[in-house]
Amino acid sequence: xxxxxxxxxxxxxxxxxxxxxxxxxxxxxxxxxxxxxxxxxxxxxxxxxxxxxxxxxxxxxxxxxxxxxxxxxxxxxxxxxxxxxxxxxxxxxxxxxxxxxxxxxxxxxxxxxxxxxxxxxxxxxxxxxxxxxxxxxxxxxxxxxxxxxx
Numbered sequence: 432x433x434x435x436x437x438x439x440x441x442x443x444x445x446x447x448x449x450x451x452x453x454x455x456x457x458x459x460x461x462x463x464x465x466x467x468x469x470x471x472x473x474x475x476x477x478x479x480x481x482x483x484x485x486x487x488x489x490x491x492x493x494x495x496x497x498x499x500x501x502x503x504x505x506x507x508x509x510x511x512x513x514x515x516x517x518x519x520x521x522x523x524x525x526x527x528x529x530x531x532x533x534x535x536x537x538x539x540x541x542x543x544x545x546x547x548x549x550x551x552x553x554x555x556x557x558x559x560x561x562x563x564x565x566x567x568x569x570x571x572x573x574x575x576x577x578x579x580x581x
Contacts, residue, residue: 483564486536489528490560490572493540497521497558498574501542506580509554513544538562552580 501509512518525537538560545555557575564570 479565486562486564486570487572489536490538490562490570491574493526493528493538494558494560494572494574497540497542498556498576501544501556501558502576502578504578509544509556509578512542513546519543536562549577554578554580 501512504512515522519541521540521542524539524541526540527537529536539562540558540560542559543557545557547553548555555575555577557573560572562570
């Protein structure tokens with residue numbers, strides 16, 4: 432019995448590669464992992480921004496609500512608010528605009544009423560709403576308006 436080995440040209444050590452190697456798979460998984468990490472970070476930032484926007488909207492609503500209440504008051508009502516024992520702080524503090532939700536948000540509202548400013552018979556009303564953000568920083572929304580005596 433005789434065995435012959437024949438070469439069909441080219442280099443005898445050439446071999447055809449089919450499929451993918453373990454190194455290629457590892458690199459692809461690393462790239463995919465970095466992409467997923469970037470997406471998760473972006474999602475967390477968006478959630479934090481949404482929470483801050485919600486708090487700012489609620490604070491603005493509370494300030495606007497109080498400003499409208501003052502605009503609807505008579506001179507006697509505004510003077511009573513100025514001499515109230517809790518002045519300049521809202522006696523309802525701390526305020527939770529939605530006690531039914533699971534978030535523990537509380538706001539502190541205060542106001543400053545200055546008579547005869549900028550001229551006689553006009554009140555300057557300044558309403559402030561404060562809260563602590565997720566990083567423990569004090570945030571404030573402030574509205575200022577005028578009310579003339581009639």
